[in-house]
Amino acid sequence: xxxIRDVAKQAGVGVGTVSRALNGTGxxxxxxxxxxxxxxxKLGYTPNELARNLYRNRTGIVGVMVPxxxxxxxSCLAKHIEMELYRQGYKTMICxxxxxxxxxxxxxxxxxxxxVDGIITGAHSLDGEEYLKRKKPIVSIDREFGPGIPLxxxxxxxxxxxxxxxxxxxxxxxxxxxxxxxxxxxAQERHSVFKQVxxxxxxxxxxxxxxxxxxDWNAHYEGMEKFLGRHPDIDGVxxxxxxxxxxxxxxxxxxxxxxxxxxxxxxxxxxVTRMVYPRLTAVRQNVQLLAELCVNTLLDLVEERxxxxxxxxxxxxxxxxxxTL
Amino acid sequence: xxxIRDVAKQAGVGVGTVSRALNGTGxxxxxxxxxxxxxxxKLGYTPNELARNLYRNRTGIVGVMVPxxxxxxxSCLAKHIEMELYRQGYKTMICxxxxxxxxxxxxxxxxxxxxVDGIITGAHSLDGEEYLKRKKPIVSIDREFGPGIPLxxxxxxxxxxxxxxxxxxxxxxxxxxxxxxxxxxxAQERHSVFKQVxxxxxxxxxxxxxxxxxxDWNAHYEGMEKFLGRHPDIDGVxxxxxxxxxxxxxxxxxxxxxxxxxxxxxxxxxxVTRMVYPRLTAVRQNVQLLAELCVNTLLDLVEERxxxxxxxxxxxxxxxxxxTL
DNA sequence: CTGTTAGCGCATTCAC
DNA sequence: GTGAATGCGCTAACAG
Numbered sequence: 001x002x003x004i005r006d007v008a009k010q011a012g013v014g015v016g017t018v019s020r021a022l023n024g025t026g027x028x029x030x031x032x033x034x035x036x037x038x039x040x041x042k043l044g045y046t047p048n049e050l051a052r053n054l055y056r057n058r059t060g061i062v063g064v065m066v067p068x069x070x071x072x073x074x075s076c077l078a079k080h081i082e083m084e085l086y087r088q089g090y091k092t093m094i095c096x097x098x099x100x101x102x103x104x105x106x107x108x109x110x111x112x113x114x115x116v117d118g119i120i121t122g123a124h125s126l127d128g129e130e131y132l133k134r135k136k137p138i139v140s141i142d143r144e145f146g147p148g149i150p151l152x153x154x155x156x157x158x159x160x161x162x163x164x165x166x167x168x169x170x171x172x173x174x175x176x177x178x179x180x181x182x183x184x185x186x187a188q189e190r191h192s193v194f195k196q197v198x199x200x201x202x203x204x205x206x207x208x209x210x211x212x213x214x215x216d217w218n219a220h221y222e223g224m225e226k227f228l229g230r231h232p233d234i235d236g237v238x239x240x241x242x243x244x245x246x247x248x249x250x251x252x253x254x255x256x257x258x259x260x261x262x263x264x265x266x267x268x269x270x271x272v273t274r275m276v277y278p279r280l281t282a283v284r285q286n287v288q289l290l291a292e293l294c295v296n297t298l299l300d301l302v303e304e305r306x307x308x309x310x311x312x313x314x315x316x317x318x319x320x321x322x323x324t325l
Numbered sequence: 326x327x328x329i330r331d332v333a334k335q336a337g338v339g340v341g342t343v344s345r346a347l348n349g350t351g352x353x354x355x356x357x358x359x360x361x362x363x364x365x366x367k368l369g370y371t372p373n374e375l376a377r378n379l380y381r382n383r384t385g386i387v388g389v390m391v392p393x394x395x396x397x398x399x400s401c402l403a404k405h406i407e408m409e410l411y412r413q414g415y416k417t418m419i420c421x422x423x424x425x426x427x428x429x430x431x432x433x434x435x436x437x438x439x440x441v442d443g444i445i446t447g448a449h450s451l452d453g454e455e456y457l458k459r460k461k462p463i464v465s466i467d468r469e470f471g472p473g474i475p476l477x478x479x480x481x482x483x484x485x486x487x488x489x490x491x492x493x494x495x496x497x498x499x500x501x502x503x504x505x506x507x508x509x510x511x512a513q514e515r516h517s518v519f520k521q522v523x524x525x526x527x528x529x530x531x532x533x534x535x536x537x538x539x540x541d542w543n544a545h546y547e548g549m550e551k552f553l554g555r556h557p558d559i560d561g562v563x564x565x566x567x568x569x570x571x572x573x574x575x576x577x578x579x580x581x582x583x584x585x586x587x588x589x590x591x592x593x594x595x596x597v598t599r600m601v602y603p604r605l606t607a608v609r610q611n612v613q614l615l616a617e618l619c620v621n622t623l624l625d626l627v628e629e630r631x632x633x634x635x636x637x638x639x640x641x642x643x644x645x646x647x648x649t650l
Numbered sequence: 651c652t653g654t655t656a657g658c659g660c661a662t663t664c665a666c
Numbered sequence: 667g668t669g670a671a672t673g674c675g676c677t678a679a680c681a682g
Contacts, residue, residue, distance in 0.1 A: 013668075026667085
């Protein structure tokens with residue numbers, strides 16, 4: 001493995017000169033530059049980024065934490081975050097927390113060890129204090145940690161209201177809402193707003209609470225089947241894309257018609273809502289924009305730019321499918 | 326940021342002693358160990374992994390390249406790879422190549438810069454030579470690069486045969502096969518075997534070729550609609566999960582019944598095949614095992630264990646759904 | 651058992 | 667313009 005010293009020797013110059021020539025910092029005569037380039041080619045020299053990292057005390061790596069990479073929303077989010085980070089010259093280290101707070105903590109620790117320059121977190125199983133005590137940049141999706149940790153998220157309240165109003169307009173009288181347990185996470189807001197609107201309209205609301213970190217398809221489907229057995233008379237459903245689709249399948253399985261007898265609305269609006277038949281009506285998050293904001297906000301912190309907003313909330317929109325009238 | 330030297334000074338010992346105490350290498354008297362631990366706590370010392378990386382010339386990071394993170398198969402694969410790497414004490418750096426060979430090359434370059442200890446690649450848009458000239462560990466999924474780069478994959482030939490035989494048994498006479506252009510990739514084998522079996526059985530086969538790196542849902546759906554317009558009389562379809570589902574939707578949209586009039590079989594057998602109604606019959610890959618083999622094989626190379634197999638092919642199995650008889 | 655020293659490979663002073 | 671020297675923080679080899 002050729003080092004910069006080998007190149008210097010080969011070119012008959014000093015290491016400093018090689019460094020300057022290669023990084024374009026400081027003046028180097030065209031003549032010696034040629035010699036250096038030739039030596040580089042001859043030795044097949046590539047700078048060792050580890051040494052550079054140590055010197056700069058930075059790696060150019062950003063950690064991204066999600067509860068489950070194999071989930072329509074988070075895989076889409078991770079994809080767009082990675083693309084935007086790449087575009088800005090950073091690399092992405094990914095972590096599936098799958099609800100295990102130890103994993104979340106392990107990755108946070110990498111901040112202290114300087115392995116990552118910052119972290120974007122969409123995983124929320126770990127205590128907030130663990131986040132607050134870190135000294136390096138962190139950006140959170142959908143969860144308010146407190147000062148120092150900017151929050152990026154969709155307008156869940158708006159989404160909950162839109163879904164509720166659409167179900168009311170569709171004439172629903174008894175609806176199911178599927179939610180997850182996630183303390184302090186903005187997603188909860190859509191459930192409370194949804195419920196409130198329903199109450200105001202005199203529509204009965206039932207709740208089904210799933211473990212926040214269980215994104216497993218079977219768990220959703222089985223839970224839904226059981227629920228339908230106990231409450232066969234619901235005429236509307238609101239839940240995450242996967243819960244909504246699980247519900248749709250369970251309903252169709254029982255020979256109930258969608259949307260005539262049961263209306264269904266999902267939240268997230270990922271590709272999978274367009275893969276089912278009929279297409280799922282869903283409140284759609286702008287995941288790409290969400291990803292870009294996360295990256296830009298985090299890099300503002302990493303590169304110490306001023307005036308980083310603490311709170312950025314994105315509008316959602318209704319994507320009409322065939323599961324509502 | 327406290328360094329090891331600060332700890333040594335605080336504890337009134339030498340840096341070597343601190344290093345030994347913290348790493349459990351070499352003997353340290355219980356007494357001085359106490360003092361060191363106390364100093365560590367007092368200063369809130371955390372070892373700087375960058376320095377360690379430089380010394381060891383390793384980072385404990387493995388690069389994972391996939392064409393599209395937001396694709397049912399690759400997101401599932403990436404998830405399981407990350408989990409297995411984590412279990413074995415490594416971190417995962419992810420790369421979406423989205424068909425751009427420059428990105429693939431950029432990440433390969435990280436091997437030379439020592440940013441990653443090895444790479445697992447499921448992305449195949451870049452020329453094979455670029456891979457072969459690297460000196461550090463690489464493991465490939467579904468593509469044969471040549472000596473030095475172990476191949477892990479599913480038995481695509483077996484899958485193609487199983488699908489063909491099932492469609493024949495279902496009485497199909499004119500089938501569509503959706504494939505992707507991917508030179509040298511094992512997935513091609515399932516298409517050739519499928520076609521061959523069909524020919525032997527006197528069943529007509531039509532081909533629809535999608536760009537290998539286009540995993541976009543709309544592209545699939547629109548392509549399928551157009552195809553159905555030209556060939557409304559097909560009675561069987563075989564393609565990746567997404568292509569199969571796109572086909573199913575397009576068919577249902579035209580009021581054609583599945584499986585009575587058209588039988589459909591997917592390849593991959595991811596969760597999404599269970600989200601559609603009826604459930605998609607599909608050839609199922611064992612993604613978790615695939616991921617674990619990739620990780621184990623790569624780490625065998627990284628940690629220089631002997632006798633690493635060059636070729637590991639996993640069986641696939643038929644997952645019966647409601648899109649075949 | 652423990653302190654000191656010499657690199658790991660690079661970027662950056664500071665003299666020349 | 668350029669070379670030599672210094673340090674980033676840590677580990678391992680070497681004297682004590």
